[in-house]
Amino acid sequence: MVSIAVVGAGAWGKNHIRVFSEIPNVRLKYICDSDPSRLTQLQRFYPQPKMVKGISSILEDPEIKGIVIASSAVSHYPLAKESLLAGKDVLVEKPMAMRSEEAKEMVEIAEKKGRILMVGHLLVYHPVVDRLREMVRSGAMGKIYYIYTQRVNLGVIRQDENTLWSFAPHDLSVILYLIDEEPVAVTAHGESYIQKGIEDVVFVSLRFNDGKMANIHLSWLDPHKLRKVTIVGSEKMVVFDDMESSEKLKIYDKGVKNLSYDTYGEYLSLRFGDITIPNIKMVEPLRAEADHFIQCLESRKEPKTGGRDGLRVINILMAAQQSLKEKGVPVKIGQE
Numbered sequence: 001m002v003s004i005a006v007v008g009a010g011a012w013g014k015n016h017i018r019v020f021s022e023i024p025n026v027r028l029k030y031i032c033d034s035d036p037s038r039l040t041q042l043q044r045f046y047p048q049p050k051m052v053k054g055i056s057s058i059l060e061d062p063e064i065k066g067i068v069i070a071s072s073a074v075s076h077y078p079l080a081k082e083s084l085l086a087g088k089d090v091l092v093e094k095p096m097a098m099r100s101e102e103a104k105e106m107v108e109i110a111e112k113k114g115r116i117l118m119v120g121h122l123l124v125y126h127p128v129v130d131r132l133r134e135m136v137r138s139g140a141m142g143k144i145y146y147i148y149t150q151r152v153n154l155g156v157i158r159q160d161e162n163t164l165w166s167f168a169p170h171d172l173s174v175i176l177y178l179i180d181e182e183p184v185a186v187t188a189h190g191e192s193y194i195q196k197g198i199e200d201v202v203f204v205s206l207r208f209n210d211g212k213m214a215n216i217h218l219s220w221l222d223p224h225k226l227r228k229v230t231i232v233g234s235e236k237m238v239v240f241d242d243m244e245s246s247e248k249l250k251i252y253d254k255g256v257k258n259l260s261y262d263t264y265g266e267y268l269s270l271r272f273g274d275i276t277i278p279n280i281k282m283v284e285p286l287r288a289e290a291d292h293f294i295q296c297l298e299s300r301k302e303p304k305t306g307g308r309d310g311l312r313v314i315n316i317l318m319a320a321q322q323s324l325k326e327k328g329v330p331v332k333i334g335q336e
C-alpha cells in the first residue's frame with residue numbers, strides 16, 4: 001500500500017480525493033484544507049482519512065510517500081517546496097508556481113533530493129491527446145502549419161490568478177507535448193472586464209522558429225463552453241473537441257494539393273477527402289494521471305509531466321504575462 005495525502009479539498013481537490021480513493025493499492029491517509037468547513041463536508045463521504053488544517057503532521061508522518069497539492073495557485077510553490085524538502089514525492093496542480101524562479105527551485109530541490117515532482121497537466125493524460133501526438137510525430141499530418149485552441153466559458157471567475165494562468169497551462173502543455181519545440185516569442189492581448197487587474201479574456205500567440213504558429217483563446221466571460229484544439233498540417237487537419245461526448249476527434253483529409261504557380265489554375269487545387277472519426281478508448285484523464293503518479297512513485301521514473309515540463313510552461317506564461325502588461329509587445333521566452 002502507498003500512503004498519500006491530498007492538500008486542498010476545493011472544487012478540483014475533491015476530484016483528486018475521489019480518484020485516489022479508487023486506486024486499489026493506495027491509502028488516502030490525510031485530507032488537508034486550511035478551511036475547516038471543506039473538511040467537515042468531506043468527512044461524511046470519506047470517514048477513513050485524517051482531516052487536518054495544516055500540512056505539518058503530513059510532513060512528519062514517515063508513512064506518507066506522496067502529496068497531491070490541489071490548493072490555490074499561489075500556495076503551490078510554498079506547499080510543494082516544503083513537501084519536497086521533507087522527502088515526499090509531489091503531484092502539484094497547474095500552474096506549478098507563479099514565477100519561473102519558483103518553478104526552477106522546485107525542480108532543483110526535487111532533483112537534489114531524488115524526489116518525484118509531477119505537474120497536473122491533465123490533458124497530457126487524455127487519450128485523444130496521445131492519438132494526436134502519434135499523428136504529429138509519425139508524420140501522418142504532414143508539416144504542421146499552425147495550431148489554435150479555444151478554452152472559453154462563463155465562470156469560474158478566480159481572484160488570485162487571471163485566465164492566462166488558470167487556463168493556458170492546459171493549452172501550452174498540450175502544444176509542447178505535441179510538437180516538443182520551444183516557441184521563440186509570445187504575444188498576449190487581454191482585458192479585465194469583471195475584476196480590475198485580473199484579465200478575464202486573453203488571446204495568446206506563439207511563434208516557432210520554422211514559421212509554425214499557435215494561438216490560444218482564453219476566457220471565463222463567453223456565452224459558449226468550448227474546449228477545442230485545431231491542428232492544421234500539410235496532409236491532414238484535425239479537430240479535438242472535448243465537449244463532444246463520444247466523437248471527440250475528427251480527422252479531415254483536406255488540404256491544398258498543389259502549391260505550384262507554374263501552371264495556371266493548378267495553384268488553387270484544393271483537396272477534399274474523407275472525414276474520419278476514430279474510435280478511441282476513453283479513460284478518465286484524471287484517473288490516468290493519478291495512476292501515473294503512483295507508478296512513478298513506485299518505479300522512480302520521470303513523469304510524463306515532470307517538473308521540467310512544468311517549468312517550460314511557466315516560462316511561457318511569464319513571457320505572456322509581460323506581453324499582456326505591455327499591450328501585446330512580442331516577448332522572447334526565457335531560455336532554460
Ligand SMILES: NC(=O)c1ccc[n+]([C@@H]2O[C@H](COP(=O)([O-])OP(=O)(O)OC[C@H]3O[C@@H](n4cnc5c(N)ncnc54)[C@H](O)[C@@H]3O)[C@@H](O)[C@H]2O)c1
Binds near residue numbers: 009070071073
Ligand atoms: N488540472 C485541472 O484540470 C484543474 C481543474 C480545476 C482546477 N485546477 C487547479 O486546482 C487548483 C485548485 O482549484 P479549485 O478549483 O479546487 O480551487 P478552490 O478555491 O475551490 O479550492 C482550493 C482549496 O485549497 C484550500 N487551500 C488554499 N491554500 C491552502 C493551504 N495553504 N493549505 C491547505 N489548503 C489550502 C482552500 O481552502 C480551498 O478549499 C488550482 O490551482 C486550479 O488551477 C486544475
